[in-house]
Amino acid sequence: MTEIILHISSGKGPDECCWVVTKLAQAFTREGAEQGVTCDVLDAGEALPASLLLSVSGEAAPAFVRERIGTIQWVGDSPFRPLHKRRNWFVGVALAPSPQSVPDLRESDITFSTMRASGPGGQHVNKTDSAVRAVHRPTGLVATAQEQRSQHANRKLATLKLALMLEERRVEAGGQARRDQWSAHQALERGNPVRTYIGPHFKLKVAK
The missing domain is CATH 3.30.160.20 (Double Stranded RNA Binding Domain)
Incomplete structure (x- = not known):
């Protein structure tokens, strides 16, 4: 059985992005169950983790992962600051490096x-x-x-x-080139999300 480890990271984002990290892992788990893919959070110690590791396994795991690597956008009101005007939050998904x-x-x-x-x-x-x-x-x-x-x-x-x-x-x-390769964890590409979720239930926005 194929197993792939994903690293979901808030980069240097605020608590809202850490919250999105957890909710996104739950959304991936739900989507995986619908596609015959098993998703398991490997390190669920903190309530608001800056990042977490997600195991994705099953024959369809490679295709499932390919659709989710990159910047993920969540559109919604801050769960911590109700009056905050920002509604667009970003996290990064990348392959975890193998030891x-x-x-x-x-x-x-x-x-x-x-x-x-x-x-x-x-x-x-x-x-x-x-x-x-x-x-x-x-x-x-x-x-x-x-x-x-x-x-x-x-x-x-x-x-x-x-x-x-x-x-x-x-x-x-290292140099700038290597820092760019790790951009998903340091400075997320906010203008080009690979997937966008909307609202507290993380409904996937379907491209028109």
Whole structure:
């Protein structure tokens, strides 16, 4: 079965964009169910995440993902500032980098430790030491994962989070060309959304 990991990011947007990140993952999950594609949020720790990872799996996953990579626009009133005049909010969707594709990430440089999961997350939480903490020794970057039900899956997720951190760090330290490649996470292309959703129920706007 094909599995693709998407990174949905608010860029440097306000809380409204973080809210859209969560709602968009829910919209993708709903749309995926209609098309025989399974979408699972891999890291659902925060109420207003600046970004999240979404697993998309199934035979139709590649086509499903192709239609959603890029800038996504949501048109609606701010859920936090009722009098705010802005009604257009933007988030970015991109393929998450695989750990194998990040040159600065070697498993020999990562120290893994296990811990007991805490907080919401299902029956497995607080019953097994399934949560994983990954430390990238050369940089001191730390990633934790407790959302998955097995220690192996959380180890894989923590490594993926480190890959994202290292890639963002590498691009920020690099030249303009590499920063442009990461534009979905830094400065979204607001004038050219690949999909537009409207209203609190995230109704897809159909192009005429």
